[in-house]
Amino acid sequence: MNPKQEAYKKQAQTIIKNLEKRNMEGHYFADSKECTNYILDMIPMGSSIANGGSMTITDIGLLDALKGENYQYIDRMKESFSKVCSANYYLMSTNAITLDGELVNIDGAGNRVSCLIYGPDNVIVVAGMNKVTTTVTDAQNRVRNTASPANTTRLNKNTPCAVTGVCGDCLSPDCICNQIVITRRSGIKNRIKVFLIGEELGY
Numbered sequence: 001m002n003p004k005q006e007a008y009k010k011q012a013q014t015i016i017k018n019l020e021k022r023n024m025e026g027h028y029f030a031d032s033k034e035c036t037n038y039i040l041d042m043i044p045m046g047s048s049i050a051n052g053g054s055m056t057i058t059d060i061g062l063l064d065a066l067k068g069e070n071y072q073y074i075d076r077m078k079e080s081f082s083k084v085c086s087a088n089y090y091l092m093s094t095n096a097i098t099l100d101g102e103l104v105n106i107d108g109a110g111n112r113v114s115c116l117i118y119g120p121d122n123v124i125v126v127a128g129m130n131k132v133t134t135t136v137t138d139a140q141n142r143v144r145n146t147a148s149p150a151n152t153t154r155l156n157k158n159t160p161c162a163v164t165g166v167c168g169d170c171l172s173p174d175c176i177c178n179q180i181v182i183t184r185r186s187g188i189k190n191r192i193k194v195f196l197i198g199e200e201l202g203y
Contacts, residue, residue, distance in 0.1 A: 128201030
């Protein structure tokens, strides 16, 4: 194991211990294939599955793998939001996670963070170790100045950060930073399951 991977593993162990204190379940995998296989084995066949917009779960092949199996896939672009909220499993990433085990997410419409907070029986959060920060403040800065500029560019949004690559704290009609949610604890034990991967994934 190279030094970077070793450091990721040690950081992940710290985060997982802190997630447990916050009623969340944590796992660490050195690579995305191992993580994807674990999640596929974990979810019972026939389960209903929905997802939020996430480059991470798309890039690691998890979404395509689930669609190819005997699951009830709920397409968020075609089905009602109430159906998405009633899924057995909801898949998403997180914009940032602190070493202390807090999840920080910033949304435009709020549909993704809504399902994180309440609704689906299980929430699976998959994140590369590049999304780890020291504090909640660092996490918010990461989202505003790393994730949001990349996402507004990807989505062809007309925002200051799409032009400059830096958060302008805008109130633009195209703003994707309307809802800021800090998950410091899960009200239902282990409803939120966090899968950390020792790779740089997503934005």
